[in-house]
Amino acid sequence: xxxxxxxxxxxxxxxxxxxxxxxxxxxxxxxxxxxxxxxxxxxxxxxxxxxxxxxxxxxxxxxxxxxxxxxxxxxxxxxxxxxxxxxxxxxxxxxxxxxxxxxxxxxxxxxxxxxxxxxxxxxxxxxxxxxxxxxxxxxxxxxxxxxxxxxxxxxxxxxxxxxxxxxxxxxxxxxxxxxxxxxxxxxxxxxxxxxxxxxxxxxxxxxxxxxxxxxxxxxxxxxxxxxxxxxxxxxxxxxxxxxxxxxxxxxxxxxxxxxx
Ligand code: BGC
Numbered sequence: 739x740x741x742x743x744x745x746x747x748x749x750x751x752x753x754x755x756x757x758x759x760x761x762x763x764x765x766x767x768x769x770x771x772x773x774x775x776x777x778x779x780x781x782x783x784x785x786x787x788x789x790x791x792x793x794x795x796x797x798x799x800x801x802x803x804x805x806x807x808x809x810x811x812x813x814x815x816x817x818x819x820x821x822x823x824x825x826x827x828x829x830x831x832x833x834x835x836x837x838x839x840x841x842x843x844x845x846x847x848x849x850x851x852x853x854x855x856x857x858x859x860x861x862x863x864x865x866x867x868x869x870x871x872x873x874x875x876x877x878x879x880x881x882x883x884x885x886x887x888x889x890x891x892x893x894x895x896x897x898x899x900x901x902x903x904x905x906x907x908x909x910x911x912x913x914x915x916x917x918x919x920x921x922x923x924x925x926x927x928x929x930x931x932x933x934x935x936x937x938x939x940x941x942x943x944x945x946x947x948x949x950x951x952x953x954x955x956x957x958x959x960x961x962x963x964x965x966x967x968x969x970x971x972x973x974x975x976x977x978x979x980x981x982x983x984x985x986x987x988x989x990x991x992x993x994x995x996x997x998x
Contacts, residue, residue: 749873753772756769784832804819843887849943849969852977853868867880871905879935917956938962
């Protein structure tokens with residue numbers, strides 16, 4: 739089994755990559771980041787993926803995250819990327835672009851896998867929900883350490899609106915919300931989530947997890963323990979790399995994936 743894999747994390751604003759030792763979760767080189775092309779069409783994104791792979795001189799397995807539902811390498815939704823991705827065989831596209839074996843999975847699922855193995859969820863056996871608050875809100879649900887792939891809890895309705903349009907990091911920036919005001923929205927969102935899932939632990943990730951002391955202590959309406967992600971920005975890259983080995987890869991064969 740290959741112990742090293744290249745992890746690539748496709749986001750709404752940037753595409754980040756680094757080679758990873760999948761046994762330790764450590765990056766083997768400084769990560770590189772290229773802006774997400776606008777529009778984020780499949781060929782343009784595949785071009786960036788190829789550039790990142792080439793810049794590391796990579797030959798070997800590559801794990802790639804995508805900010806939408808992914809079943810068997812096919813991207814099924816693209817709430818924050820171009821709709822041209824819907825129904826695309828991203829596994830084949832990236833495989834062709836890089837000339838390497840690739841595995842594509844949802845970005846929050848990748849971050850969750852990394853956090854459960856090396857970060858804030860280490861050793862947790864109960865229901866754990868990882869949420870990534872970024873351009874959108876991503877979710878990864880675990881019990882007994884096992885992932886239920888492709889959950890989309892960022893799209894729960896709160897006050898008649900898609901939750902990610904109210905409580906993501908982008909919503910904070912877009913509406914120029916103070917930490918207090920935004921934390922109130924996150925708290926309200928988490929109360930909805932808690933009513934549906936009763937998790938023992940909620941791990942909050944994404945760019946805002948770096949400043950967790952400004953808002954996590956304000957989440958007072960939740961019974962579950964809430965902790966900030968431990969791997970910060972690297973969780974997606976590490977989880978993507980881990981998913982290249984079948985032990986960590988979510989099984990999405992036969993999934994329907996007709997999400998948001
Ligand atoms: C997508 C999810 C994704 C999340 C974070 C949401 O809009 O539907 O699949 O995980 O954004 O990128």
